[in-house]
Amino acid sequence: MRAHPHTINPGAISSGVEDVPPGGDQRLRSMAASKPGIVSRPRLVVVDDEQPVLKVIGRLASKIGFDVVTCTSGAEAMRTLLRKPADLAMVDLRMPDVNGLELLRQIRESVPGCEVILMTGHTAVDSAVEAIKLGAREYLTKPFDFDRLRQVLTAIRQELERRAQMVALESQIAKQIEFCGMLGRSPAMQEVFSLIRRLACHAKVALISGETGTGKELAARAFHQAGPRGAKPFVTINCSAVVDTLFETELFGHVRGAFTGAVEAKPGLFEAAQGGTLFLDEVGELPMAVQAKLLRALEFGEIQRVGSLQPKRVDVAVIAATNRDLRSEVAAGRFRGDLFYRLNVVELTLPPLRDRREDIPYLTAAIMRESALRMRKTLNGLTPAAERLLQQARWDGNVRELKNVIERACMLTDGTLISDRELAGAFGPEVAVGTPRARVADPGHHAESPAPLDELERVHILEVLKQVNGNRMAAARLLGISRRALYRRLERHHLEKAAPRATMGRRPS
Ligand SMILES: Nc1ncnc2c1ncn2[C@@H]1O[C@H](COP(=O)(O)OP(=O)(O)OP(=O)(O)O)[C@@H](O)[C@H]1O
Numbered sequence: 316m317r318a319h320p321h322t323i324n325p326g327a328i329s330s331g332v333e334d335v336p337p338g339g340d341q342r343l344r345s346m347a348a349s350k351p352g353i354v355s356r357p358r359l360v361v362v363d364d365e366q367p368v369l370k371v372i373g374r375l376a377s378k379i380g381f382d383v384v385t386c387t388s389g390a391e392a393m394r395t396l397l398r399k400p401a402d403l404a405m406v407d408l409r410m411p412d413v414n415g416l417e418l419l420r421q422i423r424e425s426v427p428g429c430e431v432i433l434m435t436g437h438t439a440v441d442s443a444v445e446a447i448k449l450g451a452r453e454y455l456t457k458p459f460d461f462d463r464l465r466q467v468l469t470a471i472r473q474e475l476e477r478r479a480q481m482v483a484l485e486s487q488i489a490k491q492i493e494f495c496g497m498l499g500r501s502p503a504m505q506e507v508f509s510l511i512r513r514l515a516c517h518a519k520v521a522l523i524s525g526e527t528g529t530g531k532e533l534a535a536r537a538f539h540q541a542g543p544r545g546a547k548p549f550v551t552i553n554c555s556a557v558v559d560t561l562f563e564t565e566l567f568g569h570v571r572g573a574f575t576g577a578v579e580a581k582p583g584l585f586e587a588a589q590g591g592t593l594f595l596d597e598v599g600e601l602p603m604a605v606q607a608k609l610l611r612a613l614e615f616g617e618i619q620r621v622g623s624l625q626p627k628r629v630d631v632a633v634i635a636a637t638n639r640d641l642r643s644e645v646a647a648g649r650f651r652g653d654l655f656y657r658l659n660v661v662e663l664t665l666p667p668l669r670d671r672r673e674d675i676p677y678l679t680a681a682i683m684r685e686s687a688l689r690m691r692k693t694l695n696g697l698t699p700a701a702e703r704l705l706q707q708a709r710w711d712g713n714v715r716e717l718k719n720v721i722e723r724a725c726m727l728t729d730g731t732l733i734s735d736r737e738l739a740g741a742f743g744p745e746v747a748v749g750t751p752r753a754r755v756a757d758p759g760h761h762a763e764s765p766a767p768l769d770e771l772e773r774v775h776i777l778e779v780l781k782q783v784n785g786n787r788m789a790a791a792r793l794l795g796i797s798r799r800a801l802y803r804r805l806e807r808h809h810l811e812k813a814a815p816r817a818t819m820g821r822r823p824s
């Protein structure tokens with residue numbers, strides 16, 4: 316007959332909570348408890364073929380604050396853990412169906428967030444050493460020394476609680492260091508927030524520069540929200556996604572009959588943004604002829620629909636963003652100097668994530684919290700090794716890449732903690748095995764069997780496109796090639812359809 320795992324009802328032992336030493340201040344505790352989906356009683360699976368042992372541990376661990384599930388065989392324990400991962404497993408070394416060391420190996424492999432304590436009735440130094448080498452947290456001998464058992468379980472319970480509180484606290488701090496949807500605790504980001512706060516009320520034109528994924532669009536929205544136009548429209552145009560010949564009518568509109576096919580008059584984005592803000596994303600892609608017309612609109616607050624001689628007055632703030640160095644574009648004659656100087660009266664530069672690594676834990680906590688709620692999962696944080704990986708990664712795709720990686724890791728994880736292995740998987744299938752070496756700043760590892768160069772190129776292009784949400788221009792820039800060269804490579808690798816695509820160029824909101 317199959318043994319059923321037995322859950323000990325935590326409600327029945329709730330009066331035993333006084334056994335848990337205070338561990339952490341009350342404010343943190345209530346803060347942690349107020350985060351839905353983040354903090355819960357840690358789960359313990361106890362595996363032993365002897366019922367009395369299960370009973371004794373179950374009772375004690377419940378009092379200490381664990382949700383306890385007991386199993387009488389290794390197979391049952393694995394089924395239970397795979398169905399719902401635990402934070403801790405206590406495993407008997409000698410069971411009829413499986414050796415405890417083998418079960419330890421399986422748990423480390425399949426449920427990486429679960430710590431393991433081995434228990435044995437026989438003092439065997441060899442297996443103790445082996446167990447620790449395999450990653451066991453503790454090795455306890457039977458009959459139990461109850462003081463020691465209580466001490467070990469309490470220490471683990473407190474550690475899990477501290478970790479959960481840290482995540483809750485980080486999310487709480489993240490709230491305090493939030494400005495119009497942007498998070499940043501680093502001095503550089505605090506300076507950005509302060510600049511936006513001070514300038515949003517006065518400036519009608521601004522230029523935001525920074526690498527891909529650093530939050531330029533978010534900063535533009537913050538600028539809009541924090542200023543007097545916050546309740547008016549915020550209209551976006553992605554200049555890299557508009558065909559050259561359509562720019563003018565997109566921005567300024569046209570009259571009926573202005574060109575073949577213009578059967579109806581149509582207002583442009585300037586008119587759509589009346590009273591609010593027009594966000595010109597990737598402004599460096601604007602054709603020269605349109606640059607001149609934009610300059611006119613900025614200088615005189617007037618536009619002309621295509622096909623009309625009648626000027627129209629518009630009251631629109633213009634925020635432009637670029638991940639190019641516009642100064643060198645001006646020097647190279649690809650961008651009008653007069654337009655650049657008109658735009659950069661207020662210039663905001665968003666620092667890359669690698670220069671403000673102190674923001675990573677706060678961004679991560681906020682992203683995890685959001686993902687936990689959306690995915691209805693209980694996520695308590697990352698293992699220390701996973702945290703180290705986040706700190707070491709290059710983050711070429713900046714916050715967008717961090718967000719994608721954490722969201723993927725949240726999806727992949729079965730436990731309540733994200734491990735370094737799950738994180739490595741989330742960096743992309745290409746680097747799923749071992750350390751995500753291709754993406755880590757200090758490449759200490761080498762591939763066991765080198766992949767063909769062509770394959771590496773294919774995989775790398777896909778990775779970069781993923782990081783920049785399919786934006787061809789941004790991908791080409793990160794890869795150090797022209798957009799045309801990127802298209803040629805996509806064609807060569809048959810990736811035109813498979814590669815991620817950017818969304819449309821016009822997004823009024
Ligand atoms: N400081 C931040 N706090 C929270 N989320 C952020 C922050 N910066 C960026 N993000 C998030 O990262 C993602 C990328 O941000 P955004 O689109 O604003 O970057 P960008 O600089 O415009 O990138 P690109 O140059 O590729 O267009 C978005 O999901 C955004 O919400």
Ligand SMILES: [Mg+2]
Binds near residue numbers: 531532596
């Ligand atoms: Mg952008």
